[in-house]
Amino acid sequence: MADFSLQIRNWYRLNSRELPWRKTKDPYKIWLSEIILQQTKVDQGLAYYDRFISSFPDLRMLAEANEQDILNLWQGLGYYSRARNLYFAANQIVNDFNGVFPDNYNDILKLKGVGEYTAAAISSFAFGEARGVVDGNVYRVLSRVFDIDDPIDLSRGQKRFSALANELISKTSPAEHNQAIMELGAMICKPSRPKCEACPVNNMCLAIANKTINERPVKSKKLKIQDLFFHFIVVSDDNGLILEKRHDGIWKNMFQFPLLETKSMELPSQLKKIYIEQEYRTKHNLSHRRIHATFYKMSALPKLFERRELIKIPHGELEKYPLPRLIDRYLEDVDL
Ligand code: SF4
The missing domain is CATH 1.10.340.30 (Hypothetical protein; domain 2)
Known part of the structure; x- marks a missing residue:
């Protein structure tokens, strides 16, 4: 020994x-x-x-x-x-x-x-x-x-x-x-x-x-991965873009696009009659979860988000706000 x-x-x-x-x-x-x-x-x-x-x-x-x-x-x-x-x-x-x-x-x-x-x-x-x-x-x-x-x-x-x-x-x-x-x-x-x-x-x-x-080493069970389906609404104009602060979960106190969470990747029924300018899909893996994210770019925020606590952030001030990597990657990949 x-x-x-x-x-x-x-x-x-x-x-x-x-x-x-x-x-x-x-x-x-x-x-x-x-x-x-x-x-x-x-x-x-x-x-x-x-x-x-x-x-x-x-x-x-x-x-x-x-x-x-x-x-x-x-x-x-x-x-x-x-x-x-x-x-x-x-x-x-x-x-x-x-x-x-x-x-x-x-x-x-x-x-x-x-x-x-x-x-x-x-x-x-x-x-x-x-x-x-x-x-x-x-x-x-x-x-x-x-x-x-x-x-x-x-x-x-x-x-x-x-x-x-x-x-x-x-x-x-x-x-x-x-x-x-x-x-x-x-x-x-x-x-x-x-x-x-x-x-x-x-x-x-x-x-x-x-x-x-x-x-070696031995594990008794395989890690179970949970699938999550996130639908983000992206509204951006010359004055900035709309974000919401999360109050719970893994991204607590960080900022994200207004979110609808559903049980599948299908377009949520609440968004079916709304014109979508651009759709962007990606996956984001966490240790126990796989997030299937869709970002819908729209010219205005759908009514159902009116009661949410939202803020408009000028593009130049975005770096002052902590963003989850998933949101950050979207902003890097997509020209808003
Ligand atoms: S299995 Fe690991 S501990 Fe054993 S000899 Fe190889 S490197 Fe070393």
Whole structure:
């Protein structure tokens, strides 16, 4: 067991990527990077991390910002609840922890948007607490090295992997150990075609011996994707375009075209008698949902939207408003 940690850490020292959040012990910066990287690849996350650090160099500045500025900076990253939780948690730290970032796993876990993985990452990277991280990369490495067939999407499996991660972690260098195992999963033990010949733990990997690499990790069920059908009404003239603010769901507090949601891609009955200048269809995939979106360009807003809370935004001011990636892409693709 001790060999596992030693071997991955020796490998990490020689092979790890240089990333800005690895050079700091500041829990605020580490937290920010972890939230950005929750559903985002490192290459894409880097620019957002830099932008956040230069706009909000410390926790108090983030807590004192307004949510719309944070959503604006987040635009394009998706999973906007992460940005809203960042803002909420920054205020939680100000109010509940006197503005000082909590310095242990249990307190960090109380922050909104922080789960077991993120709390283990922050507490080990910033405070040297010996908590094993378990993310997708770690599940893959551990399930292969120890040839474990417990499903990673059931609590029985999750408990086993978490216990193993805590057993394996180096008590003297927990931060380096956690970084190393995640880096190994990201760079070497990839989901398909892992680079076993370059792997520092290939001498102890049971999945190689048992020829089970492609069957690890095990999941009990396939992800069920929900189809959603969004019909957006686009009304734009020389003075600007009409948008509405969302008050719920994944795009809460962001801006979109007035929306009708139905059960199919067919033209909604409410729009059948209205002249449509242009129709544009696209698909947008989220982790558990597939949005089938149709944008209908019209010269005036249909009556049924009259009671909605709408605003007209001059074209030149659009960048002040946080827009979901789907809306942003439409605006890039279509000449209004
Ligand atoms: S030897 Fe191959 S399968 Fe095993 S941990 Fe290393 S990269 Fe993954």
